[in-house]
Amino acid sequence: MDSVEVPEVVVLRLPLYVRALSQLMSESIDVVSSQQLGGLLQMTPAQIRKDLSYFGRFGKQGRGYDVRFLLHELQEILGLDREWRACLVGVGRLGRAIINYPGFYRENFRIVAAFDGDRAQVGSTIGEFNVQSMDELSDTVIDKKISIGIVAVPAQQAQNVIDVLIENNIKGILNYAPVAAKVPMNIVVRNIDPVLSLQSMTFYLRELE
């Protein structure tokens, strides 16, 4: 079934489908066509059908997709049918905001530990977390079955923190630091960088003035 490698762009779009389908379910809509879904997400019906076809045949000809069924299938494909545990590294302003952000929790991502390289921070309490030193990372990752690291340290320290996370068997990194992380191929990195987003936006705005 997945003998053909799924393109990464397709994987990046699946969560959009999940979100739209959740929305539809909450509106008690139980069948949706690729046409309608495309309308919601501003994309072509053909792309949606093609994307889904990498994973199976979920639709009914002449009818469309059963919302609940497709949602469950996609959640399973993405691994969203379980809880994921993450640790946060860096408890400065940004790190604190991340801890307090309720969006992760709602989608079954749990931050279960917080670390900081600054010894002055270690031992302090943030929300319900005791801030731990980086030395404790190794044991905590194992004890708490952590598979994702969230990096919220200054740019200068980011690569080092990322290296430590990888040494400790973390396979996914959500990187808020403004650096291009160097990681082995088997590590999945996602960057969150609003400044980069703005800096590419202005290219288009500039022409308008």
Add this chain to the structure above:
Amino acid sequence: MDSVEVPEVVVLRLPLYVRALSQLMSESIDVVSSQQLGGLLQMTPAQIRKDLSYFGRFGKQGRGYDVRFLLHELQEILGLDREWRACLVGVGRLGRAIINYPGFYRENFRIVAAFDGDRAQVGSTIGEFNVQSMDELSDTVIDKKISIGIVAVPAQQAQNVIDVLIENNIKGILNYAPVAAKVPMNIVVRNIDPVLSLQSMTFYLRELE
């Protein structure tokens, strides 16, 4: 010179070059090859050269690129040689974190006004901002020459807020709300959505366990 349309992927990468070049400049390195830059950013030298070639011929054969010169050129191309003013809509937890985030200011993006649809918030003070009602948006956008709107309201209200921003001549939207914004073609939207990032990451992590 730009008679051939520049692909959007290229524009999205330019800020990465800007960042790397700034870094190099701060290290007093004044010449860099596409090879070296590729090493820093984890991309191929050919891609960098091709990207830059959409905008001009910035390098010297046998030598590479003058760091300071290329940096200035790219900043100008992206419109980063000036200050950009933005307003924030939504002063909940997320909005407050955005206001306090120093990264925008450092890169010449100024948040100069804050709005909230919730009348209970209006009139309160956050940092140096007086939270304004949405009714005041129209005048303030003009007075303060705001061209970018930062949306940090709950999903439900996001499309409405975005519509209001666009009605008031905002051309760029940095959207933190978890929705696929519907906007006319001439509006530039950038989405910041860490949950989507995690949800596509888990597809790859799932296979490892």
Add this chain to the structure above:
DNA sequence: ATCTGTGAAATGATTCACAGCC
């Protein structure tokens, strides 16, 4: 009558490879 799933075609992006220059 409607909508999926999918090969084939079209379009878009990346990489190659080398002429030309320093």
Add this chain to the structure above:
DNA sequence: GGCTGTGAATCATTTCACAGAT
């Protein structure tokens, strides 16, 4: 010898268009 800039080639993604199912 080293490096850019760039057409050409390759590779990837999107869109088309239609057979087949309900």
